[in-house]
Amino acid sequence: MRVISADSGAALLNDRFDATLIVAAAAVLVDSPYRLAKKSITEPIFSRIAGSHELIVHELELCQRLLNETEADVVHLDMSFGGLPMEELSPIQLSNISGKARGYLLKILSKLRKMAADIKRAHNVEVLAVGKDSMPVRIAELTAGAYAVLYSAEKSIAEKMTVRLGLPSKCYARKVENGIVVHSLAPAEHDIAGFAVDNQQVLRKVTFSELVNPCARGFRALEFAPGSTLDESRAE
Amino acid sequence: MRVISADSGAALLNDRFDATLIVAAAAVLVDSPYRLAKKSITEPIFSRIAGSHELIVHELELCQRLLNETEADVVHLDMSFGGLPMEELSPIQLSNISGKARGYLLKILSKLRKMAADIKRAHNVEVLAVGKDSMPVRIAELTAGAYAVLYSAEKSIAEKMTVRLGLPSKCYARKVENGIVVHSLAPAEHDIAGFAVDNQQVLRKVTFSELVNPCARGFRALEFAPGSTLDESRAE
Amino acid sequence: MRVISADSGAALLNDRFDATLIVAAAAVLVDSPYRLAKKSITEPIFSRIAGSHELIVHELELCQRLLNETEADVVHLDMSFGGLPMEELSPIQLSNISGKARGYLLKILSKLRKMAADIKRAHNVEVLAVGKDSMPVRIAELTAGAYAVLYSAEKSIAEKMTVRLGLPSKCYARKVENGIVVHSLAPAEHDIAGFAVDNQQVLRKVTFSELVNPCARGFRALEFAPGSTLDESRAE
16 A cells, blocks of 8 residues: 655754744655655745744645656545545534634635545545544655755755754654655554655754753754764764 | 552554554553563453453453562552552542543443442452552563564464564563563653563564654654564564 | 753662553753753652642753753753643643543642742743654653663662562663763654662672563663672663
């Protein structure tokens, strides 16, 4: 079963560890044994947290772009409605969501349903609201996290400033020969990871260290400073 | 404290990774330090998911059979009611369970209470509804998972077809000299496992590979095909 | 960001693994990378579980004492109200807490608010109700757990009896040269730990073994008996 999925992830953190901007979005193609992305499209987004519900529209656009490049059997969207097809999702299903979040979702629901119908027509592929139960969504999150490391490093170099990046939930970043791997630390996900290729070798132009987010258990962070370091072998 | 407990676990999965049949049931005796079963009774059940609430009656029957073979201080049943004695569980305690599940439970409640009373009378042992908090229930689940591996391998050989088995939550299977070990991957359960003895050496007659369940985070699966393999040393 | 935090943790367990007395309280100072306490104040408390809501007042007192010794930017209290400043917490915020717990909290709320106001005035430091999201609270819990090991060993020696200690959630104890380390086993907390210095070398005067708490998944326990052992190298 070939699954296409997308997620936005990793956030810049201010001095008090509040998330300010979501850094990256990724769409991925995942196939058996469902451990890593076989193919991906990623983008730096640096999007404000406030409007983050609209990110899901962008995520579905990325899935659409990936579907134009490669075949898949199903699309998993990062919305948790028990795997219901997106086309069948009505305002009624949103009724047990709390006030504010529901307002945001209602705004984008008709757009998402239209896009899901387009995808069904063009590719004969269903868009399912699997969300937190989906491993491909998790792999998209980790892939977005890996590219967020590159984008944050670039930002640190370009703006000659220290940048603090909050990684996705329960993962850590490890520098490898040609890029960065973001490994899951969630239970039973020891072999799940996201990978970003560092073509411009930006990771050689920054120093980065790992820390724990004191205000969000299970979340780790990286701090980037311009300038190379002697020992770049581990993101610690 | 010697605890007897039971659970049903592991499920055959179809092409879309929906669970179709629950494969095995196990009753276990667990004693300090509560890491592995000291004794077990297991059965292939291949039971439909729909009627899975009745499986708990069968689980308590397995506990009863194990109590006839060995002594214990308490029975832990896989029902989560804060450790309440089964005999004291009334329809009122079920009132905050959602509609459908409550209907199923009400049907089996009087049967379970009667069985608990029988066990109390015959063995002077209390049946507690500890459920998800119970480590012996977890060990029963992993033991059922280990035997499910054997039963699935047998099915693959007998029916000359590929079989896909979804393991219990947060665990993986590892082939050892004389059987199969299903190790927990849940936090703080690194030394908890279930074990199945492969007397018929059925694992030598199948090839099996490990994959991640894409539709259920934290769940891993195995695929069995008839025919031996050269490298059988790990269930990967 | 220098964070001061406190927690009470680890409990004596009876033969049925019910918690009877909470053993230790700890206040800690934690700074980047937020993995271990930089400084701590700990106390044996052996407090009854029933009145455990009052422990939080004592925890804030320990934070106050630590603030008198060292500077900090913020205090994290083990109450989970989304990081709200303690001074702003009113009975209304407690309205979605269930009956009994709310009663306890209302009793201590005015006291906690007064203490938070005192801390703000004296040190210009805010007390935040971060609770379960706070890594410093977790480090305080593990530090309390490490000292609870020492206090339980002392109790076992003084009272010439076996003592069973339930460790905090998802951690294990490891004996080291000059004390005891309690390592987290929670996801993404592989480098988080609490440490207790064993000045009196009490750990040389007891034998202790590790077991799993059968009635509480994710919790491990230690059993102490007076008398030394030959192989004291690991808490297993």
